[in-house]
Amino acid sequence: MATRNNAKKTGSRNQALGKRTLKRVSGLEPSVRKLFESARAVRKNAYAPYSHFKVGAALRDNRGRIFTGCNVENASYGGTQCAERAAITAMVASGARDVKEIVIVTDTPEGCPPCGFCRQVLSEFSGDPRTTKVHIANLTGGVKTLTMSELLPHAFDAAFFD
Numbered sequence: 001m002a003t004r005n006n007a008k009k010t011g012s013r014n015q016a017l018g019k020r021t022l023k024r025v026s027g028l029e030p031s032v033r034k035l036f037e038s039a040r041a042v043r044k045n046a047y048a049p050y051s052h053f054k055v056g057a058a059l060r061d062n063r064g065r066i067f068t069g070c071n072v073e074n075a076s077y078g079g080t081q082c083a084e085r086a087a088i089t090a091m092v093a094s095g096a097r098d099v100k101e102i103v104i105v106t107d108t109p110e111g112c113p114p115c116g117f118c119r120q121v122l123s124e125f126s127g128d129p130r131t132t133k134v135h136i137a138n139l140t141g142g143v144k145t146l147t148m149s150e151l152l153p154h155a156f157d158a159a160f161f162d
């Protein structure tokens with residue numbers, strides 16, 4: 001359960017994203033609902049003995065395949081991997097490179113957006129950041145949707161060193 005403190009923190013994050021009303025996953029396309037269920041299921045496998053903050057992510061690539069990931073912490077904190085990057089790693093290992101949409105599930109009232117590191121990595125694998133959707137969901141199916149370019153405007157990419 002999120003504490004009152006966590007709720008306050010989440011509230012300030014949402015202000016930074018621009019205040020949005022949560023929609024219901026049940027009202028979205030079946031493909032998003034399936035991603036949500038996959039993300040919620042894989043979240044149960046999260047290894048988070050230090051933060052106790054479990055995260056599940058499920059993405060759909062440009063061929064319609066689903067890849068999932070959960071956060072995996074480490075006693076050496078820098079060895080921790082986020083759920084979003086774990087899902088992307090699985091996608092890349094399969095040979096795919098293009099995330100069409102991703103659902104991220106946390107046990108917070110408003111959901112929790114990807115960290116800066118994950119935004120950068122997601123951006124790398126967003127074929128078109130203006131259309132790649134990031135669905136930020138809570139455990140009970142409340143969700144808000146942003147595009148990758150809304151989450152990471154002015155992204156750094158390979159064009160800067162080509």
Ligand SMILES: [Zn+2]
Nearest residue numbers: 082114115118
């Ligand atoms: Zn992250």
